[in-house]
Every structure is written in C-alpha cells, then in structure tokens.
Amino acid sequence: MNAVISAHGTAVRSIVEERAPRPPVIGRIRPGIKVLTSAARKNEAAVKLYDTLLAAGESFERIGEEIERRCRIRNALAPRNVPYFTCRRSDFTNPDVADEILRLYGEDRGEGVKLYRFPVVFAFNDWMANIPNEMATWGTNGRKFFSEYGPDGTRFCRLYAKPERDPHAQRAQRNFGPRQIILRNDEAIPDGVCNPERCPQYQARQCNLSARFIFAVPEIKGLGLMELPTNSIYVLQKAYSAMQTVALARGRLTGTRFWISKREFEITRINEVGEAVRQSQLLTVLDADIDISALLDGADDHPPALAVAGGAAMLLEGAGSPVPNNVHALRPAADDGVSPDGQDAMAAGDSDHDGDPMPGEPESLDDKLERMSDLLKRLGLSVEARQRDFRRFAYVKYGNGWTKRVEDVDGMNARLVAALEDRAPLEREIEAAVRDAVFQ
Structure with missing residues (x-):
C-alpha cells in the first residue's frame, strides 16, 4: 500500500x-x-x-x-x-x-x-495563496460549480460529486474525508472545459469571478487571518501587478506592509446591446510604502534595501513561468453594480497581450513599471537568481535613477517585449553586464 x-x-x-x-x-x-x-x-x-x-x-x-x-x-x-x-x-x-x-x-x-484605508501584511510569498480566486456559481448550500486549472493550464469546470447511496440502507453512503470533486459533464459543458461564452450560468450572471484577499492587520491580535472579498477582475489584476512589483524588488511578499484603500477609476464595460461604455467605478487597490525605484536601481547602490531582501524566501518557484492563466484567461462580464455580497462591480474591459493601455488612454509611470514587472515575470527574470543580474544590466544600460525617467522605462519595456519573440540577444546583454561587473 x-x-x-x-x-x-x-x-x-x-x-x-x-x-x-x-x-x-x-x-x-x-x-x-x-x-x-x-x-x-x-x-x-x-x-x-x-x-x-x-x-x-x-x-x-x-x-x-x-x-x-x-x-x-x-x-x-x-x-x-x-x-x-x-x-x-x-x-x-x-x-x-x-x-x-x-x-x-x-x-x-x-x-x-x-x-477608508488600512494596512495589511500577507502571510505567504505565493500571491495565489494571498488572493485565492476562481470562477464560481454559488447556491444556498455553497459552491455549485467552480473552476480549477489542469496541469497544462486548461481551465476546467468542476463540481462536488453526489454521495453514493448505500444499497443496504435508506441513506447516502457515508463519505470519509473531503467531498469528491469531479469534472462537469452535461449538455452545456460536455467536455468539462470552463468556457464562459457557452456557459448558461455565466451568461445568466450566476457564475462570476470569486476572489478574496487573505491577510493580517498590524497591531490586531488573534490566532488567524482576515479576508476581504472581491469579484472584480480589475481589482485582481491591479493587486497581482502590485505584488509582482514588490516581489521583483524585494524577492518576497512577507514582511512588507501593504495598504488597502479605494480609488475611483474610469473603466470600460459592455452594455446590454454590446457597446463599450466608459464609467467611473470605485475599486479596491493595493499599495505599499516602499521605494520601488531605489530597489530596482543599481544592485550595489542601495545596500540597506537590498540587505532586507537578501535572505528572503522567494515568491516565485520556477524560472520562465508565464503569467498565471487565471489572471489573463478570465474575462469579466458586463455588470452595472456590485455583487450580492456588496463586492466591487466586475466590468468588461480589454487590454492586449503585452498589457498595453487602452487606445487613447494615457499610461502613467506606475502603469509602465507594472507592465515591466509583468514582462519580467514572463521572461523568467523575476526569480531570485536573475533579479540581481537584471538590476545590474539595467544600471549599466540606463544608469542610476532610470526607473524615474519615463523614456528609460519605455526603452526597457520595448526591449523586454522584443525579448518575448527572441530572448537570446537580451540574455547575451545581461551576461555581458554581469561579466563586466565581476571584472571591474
């Protein structure tokens, strides 16, 4: 056995x-x-x-x-x-x-x-453990359908199996351990793949993104964590970018004091007749009291900040892993308000594969740095073994303080986008920068 x-x-x-x-x-x-x-x-x-x-x-x-x-x-x-x-x-x-x-x-x-605003500390270096999320249909007795990802990144629709009936008793067979989870297989979803476009629950707005922040609040005592639910894809994407930015700069998420607040954004949703409509929406946002530019600048210029990140547990486990499918594959539905739990509204809006802003919408320096963090993650440059190499390469190429200059950030983002198609030239430039630093 x-x-x-x-x-x-x-x-x-x-x-x-x-x-x-x-x-x-x-x-x-x-x-x-x-x-x-x-x-x-x-x-x-x-x-x-x-x-x-x-x-x-x-x-x-x-x-x-x-x-x-x-x-x-x-x-x-x-x-x-x-x-x-x-x-x-x-x-x-x-x-x-x-x-x-x-x-x-x-x-x-x-x-x-x-x-209106409060500090939080996350307990895990895996962003998904801090903000678990799924597509889910909820009923009076809990989840009816919910999404899970397979080993190849395919998003499947699953449900709890009905207990078998005991043939010798007039009751359901007792189950030992957790409830059995099976693949959905019915007329609507015959192959078990979560496809919102053909899912009757999603089209009826019964299935939606379900996510929650899990955190501790500083100076609050208690043997456990707290949670803040959301069903907004915008909130999830912005929180993911914020966490990846901090992980890139510090090498970890634990030990960083974040702040949760609300901010008004202009977002795009699709109305009932299929037209894109702009509207203002209050969204939950995640911020942190750290100097990202100081941490991203030259590897040897800011020893106090780098010393903090030196022995940290890493957020990212493997190099070269793409952005998780559960961020980019989820498409928000048109929604005029907030969810039944009083959560943030989930509105429809599209951005291209490289995370560029919507046409005609100006991109701030913070947005550019968030996009850079996403690109570095997809190129495998945000793991501990590569972070210092990238910082050295960026310092050699643009000099100290480059993350505060829009033109330098644009140049780096363009270089990273090109590396998505052909990574070898970028790797050679990074190796040369590291080699030159060693022999200086």
Whole structure:
C-alpha cells in the first residue's frame, strides 16, 4: 500500500494532516454595503428594522433575513459601492476586533468613523495563496460549480460529486474525508472545459469571478487571518501587478506592509446591446510604502534595501513561468453594480497581450513599471537568481535613477517585449553586464 503524503511532501501522521492546510480566518472586512431597495423603503416597519439592526452591528445577511421573516419582504437589500469598507462586529469571531480596527485605522470624514484605508501584511510569498480566486456559481448550500486549472493550464469546470447511496440502507453512503470533486459533464459543458461564452450560468450572471484577499492587520491580535472579498477582475489584476512589483524588488511578499484603500477609476464595460461604455467605478487597490525605484536601481547602490531582501524566501518557484492563466484567461462580464455580497462591480474591459493601455488612454509611470514587472515575470527574470543580474544590466544600460525617467522605462519595456519573440540577444546583454561587473 502506498503511503499518504501530506501537502508538505512528508508522510502523514494523522487524519488531520491528510487534508491541505487552510489558514484560519477570524473575520471579514467587506468592500461595500447593502441598502433597502426602493420597494422595501415604502414599508415603514422594514425601514425601522433595518436602521435598528444596522445600528446594532448586525450583518447584512442577518438584516435581510429578519426583514424577510418579520415583514414578509424577499430580497429587501441591494448592494451599493461606497468609498469606505464595512467593518462590523458580526463579521468577526471576536467582535471586539472590529472595534479595534476602527479605533486604530478609522477616519471621520463627515459620516462618522469609517474604514477608508488600512494596512495589511500577507502571510505567504505565493500571491495565489494571498488572493485565492476562481470562477464560481454559488447556491444556498455553497459552491455549485467552480473552476480549477489542469496541469497544462486548461481551465476546467468542476463540481462536488453526489454521495453514493448505500444499497443496504435508506441513506447516502457515508463519505470519509473531503467531498469528491469531479469534472462537469452535461449538455452545456460536455467536455468539462470552463468556457464562459457557452456557459448558461455565466451568461445568466450566476457564475462570476470569486476572489478574496487573505491577510493580517498590524497591531490586531488573534490566532488567524482576515479576508476581504472581491469579484472584480480589475481589482485582481491591479493587486497581482502590485505584488509582482514588490516581489521583483524585494524577492518576497512577507514582511512588507501593504495598504488597502479605494480609488475611483474610469473603466470600460459592455452594455446590454454590446457597446463599450466608459464609467467611473470605485475599486479596491493595493499599495505599499516602499521605494520601488531605489530597489530596482543599481544592485550595489542601495545596500540597506537590498540587505532586507537578501535572505528572503522567494515568491516565485520556477524560472520562465508565464503569467498565471487565471489572471489573463478570465474575462469579466458586463455588470452595472456590485455583487450580492456588496463586492466591487466586475466590468468588461480589454487590454492586449503585452498589457498595453487602452487606445487613447494615457499610461502613467506606475502603469509602465507594472507592465515591466509583468514582462519580467514572463521572461523568467523575476526569480531570485536573475533579479540581481537584471538590476545590474539595467544600471549599466540606463544608469542610476532610470526607473524615474519615463523614456528609460519605455526603452526597457520595448526591449523586454522584443525579448518575448527572441530572448537570446537580451540574455547575451545581461551576461555581458554581469561579466563586466565581476571584472571591474
């Protein structure tokens, strides 16, 4: 009999170790709120109940359930995106944690103390562990369909298998361990491949991108992490770029204090008649208090910053790996608002394969640096063994402070794009820069 191997590659010693470990979550910060629908606002009892439960710190799920039970109004709440995050006592295993977060990081901008911006620290050097994401259809009992990637990068649609019935008893057979996951195979998805264009759930807006940030908040005590859900592809792409930029500069994600806030962006969505429409949308953004340009400049010019990154655990495991398919393969659906959980709206918008901005839209220096980070990842230059070589090459080619000069950043991006087609010349230039540095 073959031994059972744990997720860490060692033989298990307990039934608990047979399952992949999951970080404990002790609370949820939400990116939006829910308000009464226009129909529900006509019911005075519903309005009074909503105000009372909201002031008591109850969750929006609980408020909706109570309004339905007492006032006989179904779907009384509608999601609304706001400039702040919702941090409620009912969303934490220890309700006092919500009060402490608001005390430390809340601001009063005229509407009472709200959470507009707060620091986070990620627990993992793998960005996917910090922001797990999938395409998913949710029902009353949890996930109905959800996406998973195969070894070749194909995105499949999966579901939980129905328990087999015990032929000697009038009940389902008891299952040992996690529920069995199988490939979807029906008339809509006969080959099991996740294809939103022909998926009835996606076209009916029942299936959507489902993602969540998992993090710790500095100075907040508790044996576990917190989460912030989102269903916006824009939020996911921007957070991915921010993490890859930090990983490129420091060699790791852990130990960096990021900040989560909201910012208004002009985004493009496809309306009901198939036309591209521009609109303003508040999106969750990730930022970090580090000097990226100082870290990307010459390898020997900034020893304090580089010393911090010296012995770090690496974010990236293998060289030359492409940008994960679950970022570029997901195409957002047209959506006018926020998700039922009060998450950020997911709007349609396209960018070309190299991450260029939309035609006619100016690209900032930050955008150019984010695009550079993406290109370096795809060229295998963001792993630890290559980062110092690239910094040396860039320093030799453009000099100190080059990441602050738009023309130099444009020149480097053009060089990296060319290397996607023919990598050999770039590799020779990097080797020459490193060789010259050794003999100087």
